[in-house]
Amino acid sequence: MSFVVPNTLKGFGVTLKQVFKKPITQQYPEYKRPVYPRYRGRHRLNVHENGLEKCVGCSLCAAACPADCIRVVAAENTPTNRVSAGERYARIYEINMSRCIFCGYCELACPFDAITLGNDFEISEYNRDDLIYTKDMLLAPPIKRVPVADADLYDTPIPYYKEHS
Ligand code: SF4
Numbered sequence: 001m002s003f004v005v006p007n008t009l010k011g012f013g014v015t016l017k018q019v020f021k022k023p024i025t026q027q028y029p030e031y032k033r034p035v036y037p038r039y040r041g042r043h044r045l046n047v048h049e050n051g052l053e054k055c056v057g058c059s060l061c062a063a064a065c066p067a068d069c070i071r072v073v074a075a076e077n078t079p080t081n082r083v084s085a086g087e088r089y090a091r092i093y094e095i096n097m098s099r100c101i102f103c104g105y106c107e108l109a110c111p112f113d114a115i116t117l118g119n120d121f122e123i124s125e126y127n128r129d130d131l132i133y134t135k136d137m138l139l140a141p142p143i144k145r146v147p148v149a150d151a152d153l154y155d156t157p158i159p160y161y162k163e164h165s
């Protein structure tokens, strides 16, 4: 019993000391921790400088996707309606983000760099249907921008990035 009281007071002392220390909690969303430079987040469909879409509707990304969450329906370009630089374009391009595991296989499979994964991770929704990203959504520039860390400044090692940069 004689040890209990001093030990309890010691415990309170430790707690009290912490009360006056500056908190180290980072408040989200006010503070957004920079992501790794190679972080895979929200997808983007890219266009050429002349405005034509890079995607030619070949569906290789859909075939490579292990989560089966990409749907591509291709259509022919015509002289009066040229959408992409190839023979065909993606009339429908959808990604079901609720199934996506952000593996990046779609990006690797694409022969034209038409689909890439960006850095945005703020893609939560209240409605599951809103997680089906349409072509228009994927073509639009990202609304939210998440900072990307400088590999040299990042506070944890990024061995792979440093080796391959
Ligand atoms: S990142 Fe992976 S799971 Fe997500 S759409 Fe691409 S291939 Fe499919």
Ligand code: SF4
Binding pocket: 054, 055, 056, 057, 058, 059, 060, 061, 062, 072, 090, 109, 110, 111, 112, 113, 114, 115
């Ligand atoms: S994003 Fe790339 S792989 Fe997918 S359909 Fe378009 S061109 Fe083909």
